[in-house]
Amino acid sequence: MTRTEQQDALTAARKLAPVLARRAAEHDESGAFPRADFDDLHAAGLLGLMAPTRLGGTGARFADYTDVAIELATGSGATALIFNMHASVTGALAHVPDDVARTLGAPDSYFVTRDRILAEASAGALYAVAMSERGAGSRLSQLTTRYERRDGGFRIVGSKAFVSGAGHADAYLVAAKSSEPGADGGPVVSYFLVPAGDGVTVEPTWNSLGMRATGSHDLHLDVTVPADALLGGVEGITLLLAQVMPHWLVASYAAVYVGVARSAIDTASTYLEERGLTHLPAVRARIGRADAEVAAARLTVAEAARRVDADPAALDTRRWVWRAKLLAGDTAARVAASMLEAAGTSATRRGHDLERIFRDARCGALQPPPSDVCADWLGVAGLGGDPERDTAVPRW
Numbered sequence: 512m513t514r515t516e517q518q519d520a521l522t523a524a525r526k527l528a529p530v531l532a533r534r535a536a537e538h539d540e541s542g543a544f545p546r547a548d549f550d551d552l553h554a555a556g557l558l559g560l561m562a563p564t565r566l567g568g569t570g571a572r573f574a575d576y577t578d579v580a581i582e583l584a585t586g587s588g589a590t591a592l593i594f595n596m597h598a599s600v601t602g603a604l605a606h607v608p609d610d611v612a613r614t615l616g617a618p619d620s621y622f623v624t625r626d627r628i629l630a631e632a633s634a635g636a637l638y639a640v641a642m643s644e645r646g647a648g649s650r651l652s653q654l655t656t657r658y659e660r661r662d663g664g665f666r667i668v669g670s671k672a673f674v675s676g677a678g679h680a681d682a683y684l685v686a687a688k689s690s691e692p693g694a695d696g697g698p699v700v701s702y703f704l705v706p707a708g709d710g711v712t713v714e715p716t717w718n719s720l721g722m723r724a725t726g727s728h729d730l731h732l733d734v735t736v737p738a739d740a741l742l743g744g745v746e747g748i749t750l751l752l753a754q755v756m757p758h759w760l761v762a763s764y765a766a767v768y769v770g771v772a773r774s775a776i777d778t779a780s781t782y783l784e785e786r787g788l789t790h791l792p793a794v795r796a797r798i799g800r801a802d803a804e805v806a807a808a809r810l811t812v813a814e815a816a817r818r819v820d821a822d823p824a825a826l827d828t829r830r831w832v833w834r835a836k837l838l839a840g841d842t843a844a845r846v847a848a849s850m851l852e853a854a855g856t857s858a859t860r861r862g863h864d865l866e867r868i869f870r871d872a873r874c875g876a877l878q879p880p881p882s883d884v885c886a887d888w889l890g891v892a893g894l895g896g897d898p899e900r901d902t903a904v905p906r907w
């Protein structure tokens with residue numbers, strides 16, 4: 512990505528943020544998919560942000576994604592979160608170098624499929640992530656969705672939960688476990704890109720505290736997909752990808768919640784001005800603390816992103832990714848609560864922007880890895896242990 516393209520994407524996101532913000536309350540209230548927001552993202556070329564330029568995209572790096580996601584999330588956390596899922600699918604596909612894919616065993620046909628998926632994103636296709644399940648969360652080894660080889664392709668049967676953008680995506684990244692154990696007797700968990708359509712049904716279950724417009728409903732799968740739906744063309748690569756790409760599908764949320772936290776400060780500042788309360792020292796101190804906390808979280812996300820772009824699989828990179836996720840999630844919740852308290856009870860009314868941001872911000876620490884898990888991993892690493900091996904509960 513050239514500097515100009517990077518600036519163009521960031522400028523487009525900055526211009527869109529106030530437009531998304533104007534629609535956010537209505538989407539939150541109805542829980543409706545933010546269709547107009549995604550039409551605008553498409554028109555601005557942002558659905559192709561991670562696709563390479565040769566496929567009509569922008570060829571963004573992870574750091575570019577975080578800058579764009581922060582801006583979008585200052586307008587609407589929910590829209591930025593759906594965008595995050597799409598960017599995770601396209602970013603992971605775009606960023607696995609060809610030689611690494613070949614070493615993992617990817618056949619030639621994989622590269623054709625990958626390019627098609629990325630070109631379609633540039634042309635406006637939207638991808639969602641259907642990884643989590645009720646009870647299992649996002650722990651890959653615990654998934655109950657199964658697949659088996661059938662008719663030259665794969666039959667996938669199971670149910671997913673918390674699927675942001677469900678019913679509005681063109682295809683879903685589905686994690687599923689083979690009905691056959693691997694050579695070592697362990698589970699084989701693979702990724703498929705499953706097109707929306709027959710055999711993919713949405714159950715409208717999402718009526719939750721925050722991020723309501725993500726429409727993160729349950730998704731039921733009873734579907735047969737062609738062989739090229741197996742991402743990477745190889746079974747069982749999910750754990751490996753989670754290790755070499757700890758940012759996508761794991762912690763790219765950090766940027767979203769930095770943007771949400773920033774919007775809490777901006778919204779509270781405007782409201783406090785309107786109410787004539789900014790002369791109060793306690794109110795100013797809350798704004799000051801929040802400003803410092805969000806700046807710290809933002810710098811941590813930037814450092815994590817810089818390291819991801821330089822050396823994604825390094826242990827030090829992973830530690831920065833966990834720090835970023837932990838700080839962003841906790842900061843968003845703390846800052847939004849403080850801003851609401853500064854603004855007073857009138858800002859807790861349903862429909863007030865701060866009330867929505869407070870609820871959206873509360874979701875950051877819950878998204879994987881949850882804050883407690885990030886803290887545990889960091890603690891193990893800080894004490895000289897190996898988080899892959901030395902945690903009480905297996906990571907995946």
Ligand SMILES: Cc1cc2nc3c(=O)[nH]c(=O)nc-3n(C[C@H](O)[C@H](O)[C@H](O)COP(=O)(O)OP(=O)(O)OC[C@H]3O[C@@H](n4cnc5c(N)ncnc54)[C@H](O)[C@@H]3O)c2cc1C
Pocket residue numbers: 592596639640641642643644646647648649672673674675676721722725727874877878879881882883884887904905906907
């Ligand atoms: C707004 C929102 C949107 C989402 N969108 C999507 C989406 O589009 N696609 C998708 O697949 N998922 C999505 N998710 C789900 C998300 O990815 C997680 O899978 C889900 O939030 C985790 O499940 P859980 O909170 O029920 O449980 P768990 O992750 O099981 O957490 C329950 C408790 O166990 C603890 N815990 C969990 N793992 C460990 C561990 N390894 N070690 C120690 N303690 C642990 C946690 O800290 C927590 O206290 C979304 C979630 C939210 C909040």
